Amino acid sequence: MMKVIYLFILFISLSTNALAARVVLMSSLDTPRIWYHKKDWEIERPLKKIFKKHFEGSGYEVVIKEKVDQVTLWKELQNPENLAIFWVSHAKGQAQIGAGINSESAVVDYYGNDVKDLFKTVHKNLRYLGVVGCNAKEMLESFTKNGYYKNNKKLVTHSFDKKVEVRRGLRRSIKYSANALGHYKNTFGPGGRIDIESELLEDFQSYNNENKDSKFFEINYERFSQVDSESVAIKVNGLVLDVLESQKAGELSKGTLKLPHDLDPRKITVDSNRFYSNKKLDLGEFIFVSREMSWKPFAKRDGTPIGATRNIYRLKK
Numbered sequence: 001m002m003k004v005i006y007l008f009i010l011f012i013s014l015s016t017n018a019l020a021a022r023v024v025l026m027s028s029l030d031t032p033r034i035w036y037h038k039k040d041w042e043i044e045r046p047l048k049k050i051f052k053k054h055f056e057g058s059g060y061e062v063v064i065k066e067k068v069d070q071v072t073l074w075k076e077l078q079n080p081e082n083l084a085i086f087w088v089s090h091a092k093g094q095a096q097i098g099a100g101i102n103s104e105s106a107v108v109d110y111y112g113n114d115v116k117d118l119f120k121t122v123h124k125n126l127r128y129l130g131v132v133g134c135n136a137k138e139m140l141e142s143f144t145k146n147g148y149y150k151n152n153k154k155l156v157t158h159s160f161d162k163k164v165e166v167r168r169g170l171r172r173s174i175k176y177s178a179n180a181l182g183h184y185k186n187t188f189g190p191g192g193r194i195d196i197e198s199e200l201l202e203d204f205q206s207y208n209n210e211n212k213d214s215k216f217f218e219i220n221y222e223r224f225s226q227v228d229s230e231s232v233a234i235k236v237n238g239l240v241l242d243v244l245e246s247q248k249a250g251e252l253s254k255g256t257l258k259l260p261h262d263l264d265p266r267k268i269t270v271d272s273n274r275f276y277s278n279k280k281l282d283l284g285e286f287i288f289v290s291r292e293m294s295w296k297p298f299a300k301r302d303g304t305p306i307g308a309t310r311n312i313y314r315l316k317k
Helices: 002-017 044-055 070-077 116-120 137-145 166-176 199-210
Strands: 022-028 061-065 082-089 091-098 101-107 128-132 156-158 216-224 232-236 239-244 252-260 267-271 285-290 293-297 310-315
Touching (some): 022 070, 044 166, 070 082, 070 116, 070 239, 101 116, 116 239, 285 310
Parallel strands (some): 022 061, 022 082, 082 128
Antiparallel strands (some): 216 285, 232 267, 285 293, 293 310
16 A cells, blocks of 8 residues: 555656646737738737647647747747747848848847847757748858757757748748657648657657756856846857846846856856947946956946947956
8 A cells, every 4th residue: 555655656746847848839020911901910810820730639738929029038948848949030131120230140029139149049958949030041050050059969940041921931840840849640631730649758858857957157147227227138259148137227136147168258248139229228237256256347437338239248357
């Protein structure tokens, strides 16, 4: 009897600690006004329908988020429960973002922030990353080539090298995800339903246990705002270490950054990810410290950080 009770408790414990495998659709789109659609028609509706239809009965938890900002995107890219992420937005390759402003490859969130750099860092559990936009294939290929996904041995990425209609692009991305999510039974069969083999879920759980954090160089920070401040990404050499939410005047927040040992920590960038601003954005006042080291802002004589959309902190000599 005691053996049965012990096995039951062990089963409950394993079930509680197990990660749910999620497939996530995130979109940051403005609905185009088309004459034959009603005024209340939203582009997200057909995308949601396509996504739910294809993953219905798959065994995965289906998550859909609309009008996504950079904070939400970052949280999902770092979520260990996510097996596949489909991002649908306006991607711009070698495009003009504004008058006189060039961007080699930009992917924007719903509020127009360039979130390209966020895709350099994804959780080790992620199996599939699909970016459905105008032109993001070159971006993902360059990230792979430059080693940003070297710890994601099972990650498959997919995007497009030309403009694609978002509904067609999402369908193609879902179909391509079979390369990462396993062999489908009756793939795109009657009714368009996909059935995922259950053994893949077990593989996902064991793969998560194999991926433990490697050694990092830790930097502690404090952020204080005298006025309302913007959401920001903290970067070193273009690699995003964290994305912080906007902050109200008078608030103080603290945290720890984990910096890979192969990155040079002499310069930390606090970036709003805005392309341009007519006025200087308040990003908050930061203190960065690690052991006996600290960083100071690149600033004017009065201590005001230089930069309209980003501030730079340099390691003190």
